Amino acid sequence: MWRALKDSKFDREHGNGHPLGLAFSNIFPWGDIQEGGQRSLLFASPREDLLATIAHDLQHNREFNVGEMAFKVDDLSQLSVDVGEPGTRGVIETATGVVVRLLPEHRERYGIDVDYETATYWRPKHTIDPFKEAVQANLQHKHDRFAPDYRDGPVDVDGELFEGYDLLKTYALPVTVTTGTTAEILLSKWRFDYRVRDDTHRTHLNLALDTGIGGRNGLGFGFSNIVEKTKPGESELEGADAFA
Missing domain, CATH: 3.30.70.1900 (Alpha-Beta Plaits)
Incomplete structure (x- = not known):
């Protein structure tokens, strides 16, 4: 993730003591992972340009490492999440x-x-x-x-x-x-x-x-x-x- 933000305007915010405005999930579903298995990961932010920067990097650099586990990005998709209208x-x-x-x-x-x-x-x-x-x-x-x-x-x-x-x-x-x-x-x-x-x-x-x-x-x-x-x-x- 931080590789994707390197050399962007967001890289200057890394470690400045203020929230970047980004949250991300664990890989899921959780469990034993075998070669060739598929997993998903979610990113969330109120800053559309930040998400676009990450997505652009992942489109051009498909390698994605989680600890010692090496993955390849197969697909990117956009989700719309909302708690709902008043009364929900x-x-x-x-x-x-x-x-x-x-x-x-x-x-x-x-x-x-x-x-x-x-x-x-x-x-x-x-x-x-x-x-x-x-x-x-x-x-x-x-x-x-x-x-x-x-x-x-x-x-x-x-x-x-x-x-x-x-x-x-x-x-x-x-x-x-x-x-x-x-x-x-x-x-x-x-x-x-x-x-x-x-x-x-x-x-x-x-x-x-x-x-x-x-x-x-x-x-x-x-x-x-x-x-x-x-x-x-x-x-x-x-x-x-x-x-x-």
Whole structure:
């Protein structure tokens, strides 16, 4: 991916401390891979020119390596993903782990002791409220970078981003954060229930899908999928069948 962005205007943003506005999935379906097998990978971004830059490189350089696994790109296709019009209900599931680091103001507000570690990653004992606030603050930062100025951000409106937060699991993973530097990062996987309140809320949810939920999206974390969606006037069973 970073090879595709090399020498482009986006290469200058690599490692500048701000979100690039890109999220990407693991290869799927997961499981044993044999020579000749086929897998897929999804990229998401609110920046069409960024996706076009990656696609252009993959069209001309079909080699695609994931770790020590060598793949060849057979085909590229464009998808349109949207949480739905106001009144739509659905479920978003994190396909890769979510990274949430609690900022000093969050730790102070919720009385979280940080003497035992340098980076304070969210964990279940911290309760759900600091997680919600940190995710919202992270999305606001992305909104400020990529959304139109006239649109209110997620911290500017009443109502939460998601209606339900179902924690699936937490786990630690050693991650190479920069060349030669590895850190253990605490991750969590979730199912988020949502109901689209209005067009502004719709843009916030879609931005979360396009940029990834939480931090470290450039390392592949926070990518999410809509796994259930029920349109206004449609029964939940019909909505579930549509995504079966």
